[in-house]
Amino acid sequence: MKRPVFLGLFAQPPKALQIVLAALPFVLLLVAYLVASDIRLEANPNDKLLPSVGQMVDAIDRLAFQPDRRTGDYLFWQDTLSSLQRLLTGLGLSTLVALTVGVMMGAFNGLFVLGNPFLTFISMVPPLALLPILFISLGIDEVGKIALIFIGTFPIMTRDVALSVRGMPKELIIKAKTLGASDFAVVGTLLLPQIMPRLITALRLSLGAAWLFLIAAEAIASTDGLGYRIFLVRRYLAMDVIIPYVLWITLLGFLMDLLLRILLKWRYKWYQG
Amino acid sequence: MTRLLHIEDVYKSYGDKLVLDNIDLTVSQGEFCTVVGPSGCGKSTLLRLILGQEEPSEGRIEIKGQQGALPDRTRGIVYQRYTLFAHKTVLENVMLGRTLTEGQWWNPWYRNKSHVEEAMEFLRRVRLEDAAGKYPHELSGGMQQRAAIAQALIMRPPILLMDEPFGALDPDTRSDLQLYLLELWEKEKLTIFFVTHDMQEACFLGTRLLVLSQYYSDDRGMGADVKRGGKIVSDHALPKMATSTEVMNSEAFRALIEQVKKEGFDPDFRQHVKDFNLKHPDSFQTLLQSEYNAGQ
């Protein structure tokens, strides 16, 4: 039997080809950019739209490795730190709520009936529409931004956890009861540990939304942060800063996702899917 | 012998569908009670009612004189699937009952030496001591079922319920585990309520064989408007046979299988409720007048 290498339902690309295939779209995009940038800069050396790699490296070098003339800060790292702090605080709170409230709601029918309609309702509120309210009521410093990330992510995560707990085989809960477990012991020894991998998955899926809300909040009212910087330099059409910042944000998001994936693989071997 | 389980006038319906139809049953301590019947006759439903997983639509179910309790320590359970807790090692799974009732389940570092020793002893009895540190997904189906049996037995439940526990196993493992369960039953003086759709298995394992079936007739007639659910159509006391698969080849065993097949599995053979073979000493039957109109 001969399996096709690339085309067809039963194709099985060999390892080397897999790497080439995976890299191909990236390489194509990069080449297309370099060529386009070259052509435009050839025509007009002051063109700002598609800066060359050298220009971007210069810009980042200025922001990351030389202190700012006005404040003395290393802006790139200052921005990164501020943004990550907001993002992680917001997501951390969401995760905590999803784990406690979500598991309790999933485990106890009464709490589910109490909380589910309300959660469904607030998960429908577009968080960005709440932004003005948050800024007016909580102020434009950290609390408002963290609140936006929290409100944008916790309802869906909590609902996901609650529904997953409810979806667990009843047989497992009954088995625990026949082994003498109290209701809280069922939650603590069975539901909580078994939901952890699911929670990590929910967190991974929320990363994108969290970044969106972070950048939006920073763009509107902030004095530092990755999103703030992008929208600040936009006024000068400083694509040599914007493009590296976008790449950096993408990389950070990718790394977080990777870390969670590794955690899932390493800590929850028994979890399939 | 004490009456462990007492079921009287139990009905169970789901919406319009009547699944269990006036079930009467008493099970004594020490009995190995097997329930067999065609698929869909309500065997698992009956087991779920006894377990307290679901409530009967009508009727009484008593365990040790206690009526209608939610699932608790009075009944152990071994399912066909969902047998072990995937996030715990085999040892932790077997120990779990002890940790939950006598230990500190909230403390992940909690280890009680006597619990570990007891669990290891149970693992030895199910010949799994080498797998103590493994996770369930690293075990074969047969090993998982053995661990699940140990997990249930460590709590010494007054009655052990088993819902097709060997249904997903290959024939060799299956007959291994059957022999093994008989051995355990004898040694530990267990009371077992065992549901299966496999006649061989039911006849081989049980000291008492119940046939549950929707194929019977009564004085309600055969009209399409008569809703009829599963009933215990025969109740055999089986001689405790030698614990070897040899008996399966004996003439008596084959005759028994033939009889069970006819009583329970043949849609064209419908006994009247008054003619059911209910010879077991614990057997009783409370018929409604509509079912058996004796007087007239």
Ligand SMILES: Nc1ncnc2c1ncn2[C@@H]1O[C@H](COP(=O)(O)OP(=O)(O)O)[C@@H](O)[C@H]1O
């Ligand atoms: N939760 C339920 N809701 C509706 N119908 C059910 C439910 N559980 C079982 N049934 C029905 O009850 C009948 C008996 O089911 P079951 O007890 O599983 O049969 P058995 O175990 O004998 O094969 C089946 O026809 C099934 O469709």
